[in-house]
Amino acid sequence: MGKKVRGGRLPGFRLRGRIWIEGPDGTFLGYGRVVLLERIRDYGSISAAARSMSMSYRHAWRLVESMNRQGRYPVVEKRTGGRGGGGAVLTETGRHAIASFWKAYHEFREYMLERSAHLDL
Amino acid sequence: MGKKVRGGRLPGFRLRGRIWIEGPDGTFLGYGRVVLLERIRDYGSISAAARSMSMSYRHAWRLVESMNRQGRYPVVEKRTGGRGGGGAVLTETGRHAIASFWKAYHEFREYMLERSAHLDL
Numbered sequence: 001m002g003k004k005v006r007g008g009r010l011p012g013f014r015l016r017g018r019i020w021i022e023g024p025d026g027t028f029l030g031y032g033r034v035v036l037l038e039r040i041r042d043y044g045s046i047s048a049a050a051r052s053m054s055m056s057y058r059h060a061w062r063l064v065e066s067m068n069r070q071g072r073y074p075v076v077e078k079r080t081g082g083r084g085g086g087g088a089v090l091t092e093t094g095r096h097a098i099a100s101f102w103k104a105y106h107e108f109r110e111y112m113l114e115r116s117a118h119l120d121l
Numbered sequence: 122m123g124k125k126v127r128g129g130r131l132p133g134f135r136l137r138g139r140i141w142i143e144g145p146d147g148t149f150l151g152y153g154r155v156v157l158l159e160r161i162r163d164y165g166s167i168s169a170a171a172r173s174m175s176m177s178y179r180h181a182w183r184l185v186e187s188m189n190r191q192g193r194y195p196v197v198e199k200r201t202g203g204r205g206g207g208g209a210v211l212t213e214t215g216r217h218a219i220a221s222f223w224k225a226y227h228e229f230r231e232y233m234l235e236r237s238a239h240l241d242l
């Protein structure tokens with residue numbers, strides 16, 4: 001019958017993947033955490049950021065605690081009191097962490113695209 | 122205060138990731154599926170392979186069906202009857218798919234290692 005078993009690339013097949021930055025306590029920064037940080041930057045509040053992502057405040061708070069605990073400096077500073085009973089501010093460290101993640105993320109996407117092109121199936 | 126916010130690489134931080142091959146129906150081949158195929162190759166039976174991974178036969182069977190349905194040729198051939206009521210054989214296509222996955226996997230690990238080394242946190 002002479003079945004052709006190695007046809008080079010099968011159409012519709014591609015390499016997919018996911019990356020995250022791991023710290024001493026497990027995940028430090030992944031896609032969801034980065035979006036949360038960006039929302040905190042934009043809304044100036046963990047609860048508003050959480051709400052905008054349909055995430056519970058409790059969960060968002062825990063993610064922020066996890067990031068703040070792991071880095072050399074906090075990524076988010078919580079402000080108690082003041083207008084509206086306190087808000088949250090993305091720190092310079094937080095801004096830098098976001099940028100580092102997106103840089104790695106976009107490089108990874110390029111890598112996957114390139115690698116998919118010579119996937120031998 | 123002059124906080125040092127960009128300290129280069131934080132020790133203990135690294136890039137982690139996961140890859141899989143996506144086909145027309147979603148996942149075609151990932152780490153777990155590849156291990157299942159290797160066990161089928163070694164045991165000559167889907168049920169023995171599933172048992173060795175503490176996976177239900179039903180689940181293993183569905184994974185095999187998903188892989189067989191998506192490729193140009195099946196990765197596993199089921200043999201009905203014969204000794205022991207039928208077994209399963211990894212095809213040449215299956216062997217080739219395993220090799221392609223491990224190749225991508227190891228290249229990806231190299232990439233992640235290299236990329237971790239210049240993670241700027």
